[in-house]
Amino acid sequence: MACQENMFFIGLCISSVNFGLSSNDLFTTMPETMNAVSDTCVQLPCAFQIPDGHNISFSSARNVYGIWLKGKTDSNILFNSSNTGNSLGKITGNLSEKNCTTVFFNVTTSYTNKYYFRIDTNGQYRATDIEKSVTITVIDSPEQPNMTVLGDIKEGTPLSLNCFAVAPCPGHPPKLKWTLPTKSTPVNKLQENPDRTKSVLSTVTFIPSYLHNEKNITCTAVYPVGMSNKTAEHTRTLHVLFSPKNTSASISPAVPGSVGSCVNLTCSSTANPPVTNYTWFRISGGKTTQVASRRTYTLNVTVGDGGQYYCEARNDQGVEKSQEVKLPGQRNPEVWWIVGGTLVLVLLLIVIVFFGWRRKSKIPNGLERTVNPPETAPAREKPAEPVENLPEEIHYGEIDFSRQRPKKTQAAAQDRERDLGKESEYSEVKVTRGRSQDQEPLVNELYAQVNKTGAL
Incomplete structure (x- = not known):
């Protein structure tokens, strides 16, 4: 029995060496998990409380150091603030005020593990909270931002969309960009989450239209990593309710x-x-x-x-x-037959009358003559004009009646005095060029009549 008591005492001593006094000697507050992007920093929000029985010892200590253990092993210390040359991280919180917030620089995938926090006052007070830990996961690509869940959106109703992206390294937070079907100016801000981690919130507001239905909206988080960037995005589709459009x-x-x-x-x-x-x-x-x-x-x-x-x-x-x-209004087919037949009959009648008129007015072949007698002589008929449209020449003949009159008598002298001033008369003879032999007797008769008239 005594041997068993000795073994229990030895185990208790070993436990005290590894984790301080006990889990009841230190109470830490920190997030359970954190994600970090490789080659960037990660900030662990941390706070702690000292039990009343040990608070005097902690408050009277001149130097307080913070230690982060990788797992539950004393030998695997990731960070100790007492080592001023440690470049792996830095406690940014004030340990005297029980703030143990710590930043680790340039984390890699090897940092992925479960971590515990310890307080050390150079022997006056030393304690580890073995009941509380934070699991850090280091990933090569940043995690997808979180966007507002979209349901059915009514056209014309203002819509506000939110996009969240974790900021594991608040000193270099990600930038959020929107891809929208319409113009809008986003509002970005760095905010603290309930577990004291940081995130970036971006909000856009616009009025959806029926033209935005089934269009994609994308929020992109851009993380600065060294001289380059790493991005992650989240896309949702708009479902806009709208009344009928483009009705035709x-x-x-x-x-x-x-x-x-x-x-x-x-x-x-x-x-x-x-x-x-x-x-x-x-x-x-x-x-x-x-x-x-x-x-x-x-x-x-x-x-x-x-x-x-x-x-x-x-x-x-x-x-x-x-x-x-x-x-268009429609007509009965029988009506169209009647109208069409009437139009055909009218058109046929017009054609018959037209050709009848042309036939009656047609000029027969022959000789056309025109005689211009003196004013006192009766008008004579003009000879018929040939149908052929050949060039025509007009010949004038001068007839001197004084050469053919009889010897002077008293009666003839009186006629001469009456016809004084009428020394000559002209007759116009229109002869068609190229007259045929059938026209020769007509021409001779015409000259005979002219000579006869001159003899009178």
């Missing part, structure tokens, strides 16, 4: 056929949620009538189907009306 009506075929042909009127619209009801209306004679309640309205054209048509698209967000399209 169309007719197929564009030019409907005759009465009895099939015509499709189709209504198209974009909406979220999708359109639940399509309605067709017809405007005729200033009156609007609902004609169908479906997306595609099919009708066999009748005489009275002509008019203006439009459709309405509706969902639980609202309704939109399309532009009007025109369906």
